[in-house]
Amino acid sequence: MDGQPSNGNGKRAEMPTCVVCGGFAPFLCDYEVAPGKTCDRPVCGRCRYNAGLKDYCPQHAGKPALITR
Numbered sequence: 256m257d258g259q260p261s262n263g264n265g266k267r268a269e270m271p272t273c274v275v276c277g278g279f280a281p282f283l284c285d286y287e288v289a290p291g292k293t294c295d296r297p298v299c300g301r302c303r304y305n306a307g308l309k310d311y312c313p314q315h316a317g318k319p320a321l322i323t324r
Contacts, residue, residue, distance in 0.1 A: 271297035273302050274296045274302075274312060275299070275302035275312070275313060276302055278301070278302075280299045281300070282303045282310040283297055283298070284312035285309040286311050296314075
């Protein structure tokens with residue numbers, strides 16, 4: 256192994272990138288777009304808006320993006 260994450264089939268897993276700044280995005284937007292379905296846009300810790308146990312992308316937090324690509 257080369258130390259890179261795997262997706263289970265032997266291929267390297269793609270690292271999620273933030274929809275705002277392009278950085279590493281370990282969070283997904285929790286805004287509910289339909290019953291049982293969330294936005295799931297990947298966002299980094301700097302660009303996300305946290306509301307308790309929920310994280311939101313700038314669009315769904317109702318705030319402007321902190322950084323633009």
